[in-house]
Amino acid sequence: xxxxxxxxxxxxxxxxxxxxxxxxxxxxxxxxxxxxxxxxxxxxxxxxxxxxxxxxxxxxxxxxxxxxxxxxxxxxxxxxxxxxxxxxxxxxxxxxxxxxxxxxxxxxxxxxxxxxxxxxxxxxxxxxxxxxxxxxxxxxxxxxxxxxxxxxxxxxxxxxxxxxxxxxxxxxxxxxxxxxxxxxxxxxxxxxxxxxxxxxxxxxxxxxxxxxxxxxxxxxxxxxxxxxxxxxxxxxxxxxxxxxxxxxxxxxxxxxxxxxxxxxxxxxxxxxxxxxxxxxxxxxxxxxxxxxxxxxxxxxxxxxxxxxxxxxxxxxxxxxxxxxxxxxxxxxxxxxxxxxxxxxxxxxxxxxxxxxxxxxxxxxxxxxxxxxxxxxxxxxxxxxxxxxxxxxxxxxxxxxxxxxxxxxxxxxx
Numbered sequence: 001x002x003x004x005x006x007x008x009x010x011x012x013x014x015x016x017x018x019x020x021x022x023x024x025x026x027x028x029x030x031x032x033x034x035x036x037x038x039x040x041x042x043x044x045x046x047x048x049x050x051x052x053x054x055x056x057x058x059x060x061x062x063x064x065x066x067x068x069x070x071x072x073x074x075x076x077x078x079x080x081x082x083x084x085x086x087x088x089x090x091x092x093x094x095x096x097x098x099x100x101x102x103x104x105x106x107x108x109x110x111x112x113x114x115x116x117x118x119x120x121x122x123x124x125x126x127x128x129x130x131x132x133x134x135x136x137x138x139x140x141x142x143x144x145x146x147x148x149x150x151x152x153x154x155x156x157x158x159x160x161x162x163x164x165x166x167x168x169x170x171x172x173x174x175x176x177x178x179x180x181x182x183x184x185x186x187x188x189x190x191x192x193x194x195x196x197x198x199x200x201x202x203x204x205x206x207x208x209x210x211x212x213x214x215x216x217x218x219x220x221x222x223x224x225x226x227x228x229x230x231x232x233x234x235x236x237x238x239x240x241x242x243x244x245x246x247x248x249x250x251x252x253x254x255x256x257x258x259x260x261x262x263x264x265x266x267x268x269x270x271x272x273x274x275x276x277x278x279x280x281x282x283x284x285x286x287x288x289x290x291x292x293x294x295x296x297x298x299x300x301x302x303x304x305x306x307x308x309x310x311x312x313x314x315x316x317x318x319x320x321x322x323x324x325x326x327x328x329x330x331x332x333x334x335x336x337x338x339x340x341x342x343x344x345x346x347x348x349x350x351x352x353x354x355x356x357x358x359x360x361x362x363x364x365x366x367x368x369x370x371x372x373x374x375x376x377x378x379x380x381x382x383x384x385x386x387x388x389x390x391x392x393x394x395x396x397x398x399x400x401x402x403x404x405x406x407x408x409x410x411x412x413x
Contacts, residue, residue: 090303099305102391141171301335356410
């Protein structure tokens with residue numbers, strides 16, 4: 001009887017986690033309550049405060065905060081302080097308030113996951129739930145891309161990734177932006193592969209390999225349908241990173257030399273194209289316009305969501321839209337103090353992940369640390385994939401996963 005109760009409790013916990021993760025990943029795509037002037041209060045934003053309240057009531061049950069969690073909370077406090085400070089001069093104050101509320105929800109999500117996920121096994125199980133949900137989302141994306149029939153998105157029917165191929169459409173599903181879906185699919189991949197190996201490789205190796213292959217193929221198909229250049233470029237980047245993290249030193253040396261040689265040859269052959277990119281690419285012009293706005297406020301922050309609001313008297317070249325570069329967005333909207341704190345924290349996390357990988361007690365801990373380190377390397381190019389990720393719940397889910405991977409792989413912070 002006791003064993004049956006344990007099984008039922010485990011099944012119930014799995015169901016609750018699955019629902020919670022679906023609310024995070026589908027977020028604003030699900031029906032919500034509309035508030036005039038404020039926007040939609042969708043299920044994730046309704047349920048998260050109750051989860052936070054539950055954790056506060058039962059705070060002692062979860063023990064003391066770890067050093068990494070304390071540092072994360074300190075960074076959140078700095079970010080919120082300067083975010084509130086910019087309200088005094090932000091041009092669109094209501095936009096800044098809405099954006100800052102989005103950040104607060106993101107902070108809460110990170111804290112909740114950090115308190116609830118306490119063991120490596122819990123981490124792997126959560127990642128497998130995400131793996132199944134993301135696989136369904138990618139299948140839905142392929143359907144949308146090939147049929148032009150959308151499950152949640154509106155207004156994408158007439159937008160085409162390839163003008164010469166009108167039968168291909170942008171897959172969006174629940175992300176609101178096709179590049180966001182590619183970002184999420186790639187970001188979860190190293191942790192999904194890690195969890196498959198940890199849970200199934202010994203007894204179900206064929207299933208493990210087939211799932212990895214199927215997920216990767218779906219990622220490639222969706223990336224091609226989206227026509228996401230960075231999503232495609234991330235594949236060779238991942239190959240190079242994995243080569244450098246390989247165990248065999250002779251192979252790594254040869255691979256490093258080969259990659260460097262290929263890079264130099266490509267740079268020489270395409271030198272004119274590289275120069276042309278920096279002179280003419282629209283994205284570079286957007287970044288320069290964002291920097292002009294940041295400079296106008298002496299790099300003390302334009303205010304959340306205000307980095308691309310036109311300022312009277314400032315001359316712009318090309319379009320002034322979302323930064324399409326997460327690090328630049330933080331610099332422009334929160335100022336140089338928060339930006340420096342972010343860089344310090346980011347590189348500290350990379351150092352900790354690498355240190356944990358070297359000092360790991362077993363292979364599982366080492367692989368967990370390496371997965372975090374891989375993602376932190378991938379994130380530099382990934383950060384220019386989307387217009388703005390900061391208020392997306394799935395982005396903060398990824399942030400929590402990376403922090404947990406470093407935390408659970410060692411205590412070297």
